[in-house]
Structures are given as C-alpha cells and as structure tokens.
Amino acid sequence: MSMKKLKSYNELSKVLDNNDRNFLLLYKSNGSEINDCAFMNLTEISKKNIAKNLYAADVSNVRDIHSKFNINTVPVLLEFDRGNLISLYKGCNNIDYYKNVFNVKPITSDPKDKSEKRPSVIVYSTPTCSWCNTLKSYLRKNNIIFRDIDVSKNESEAKAMVQRSGQHGVPQSLINGEVVIGFDKNRINKLLNIN
Numbered sequence: 001m002s003m004k005k006l007k008s009y010n011e012l013s014k015v016l017d018n019n020d021r022n023f024l025l026l027y028k029s030n031g032s033e034i035n036d037c038a039f040m041n042l043t044e045i046s047k048k049n050i051a052k053n054l055y056a057a058d059v060s061n062v063r064d065i066h067s068k069f070n071i072n073t074v075p076v077l078l079e080f081d082r083g084n085l086i087s088l089y090k091g092c093n094n095i096d097y098y099k100n101v102f103n104v105k106p107i108t109s110d111p112k113d114k115s116e117k118r119p120s121v122i123v124y125s126t127p128t129c130s131w132c133n134t135l136k137s138y139l140r141k142n143n144i145i146f147r148d149i150d151v152s153k154n155e156s157e158a159k160a161m162v163q164r165s166g167q168h169g170v171p172q173s174l175i176n177g178e179v180v181i182g183f184d185k186n187r188i189n190k191l192l193n194i195n
Helices: 009-018 033-047 095-102 130-141 155-165 185-192
Strands: 021-027 054-058 076-081 084-090 121-125 147-150 172-175 178-181
Touching: 009 021, 009 054, 021 033, 033 054, 033 095, 076 095, 084 095, 084 130, 084 147, 095 130, 121 130, 121 155, 130 185, 155 172, 155 178, 172 185, 178 185
Parallel strands: 021 054, 121 147
Antiparallel strands: 021 076, 076 084, 121 172, 172 178
C-alpha cells in the first residue's frame, strides 16, 4: 500500500472525518533534496504497511492545505488524532524515526492486567520545538501513550502549564502528576519505569 496523494483540503477533511489517526506529508516535488528524502522515506514506510492512513500533498499543486494549518515550511509530516492536528515532524527523518512516530500502542478500555496501571502522561509542546519532537519520539519508541497539547494553539493550557511549573519553555511533561521540564531523560525513565 502506498501513500495516497490528496488534491485539496476538501479531500483531507473527508479523510479526517473517517479515521481516528491520520498522517499527512506536505512536501514540494522537485523542491529540494530534503523534500525528496522525506517523500522517499515515507513512501518506503507506506510500502511496508507500517503506517496506516498515510497521505501526501504536493504544495506545488495543492495550495489550500498548508494555509489552513499555518504551515510555512516543507517537508513536514502532520499527525492528526480524531481530526485535530496534534504534532508536526519537520524536515527529512530516517526510516527508524518515522517508524517510532507510527508505533503507538492502541489504547484499550479494559487492560488485561488490572494491577498494572497505565501512567498518565501529558506533553506540552509547540510545532517548532525540536526537543518536543525528540521527547514525543522517545515516548513512542517506549510505547508510552501520551496526550500532546500544542500550547501555541491552546492559551488556557499554556497558562495552566506556566502556573504549574513557573516555566514558559517547552517541552514540559506531566507524568502521573509530576512536572518534568525539558527532555530530562533520566527523570522520565525513572517516572515511567523505562530501563
């Protein structure tokens, strides 16, 4: 299965209405080596059926998608959850990085082992923050389910984040009620029992 190319925002809207989790690569054909790299790596991922609901749109021809999401640079992979944009992955990343992006355990309403409680993890991030993407990739790689809040688009959550931590910078995490500033790998590992 290969990436389906979208031709308009209308097509994207229909896709977002029909599925829980979707990915869209915005790129420019014949744009640059970095655009070609992102397109080729994600095409390879789609051929291996690693990513479901993976789409692409060439901004040279499709001019109404990137403006809806205030995207100014390509290539960028957009991640949607239930129709909401939750993450951006800019530039060209290697295939293993993309595998981690797509590798999220499904949430089950009835875990088999009731004694093993799933941790509560919230990540406060912005689309332009590279450490935010590093943190989210690390959590995905370790199969940690988390809620991602884009504080550049959610003023009330941004205020709550600052009140809680006293810090404006991102990434910030709230792990089982404890605040973690930045990508503090040792503290994150300890709080989430990652070896």
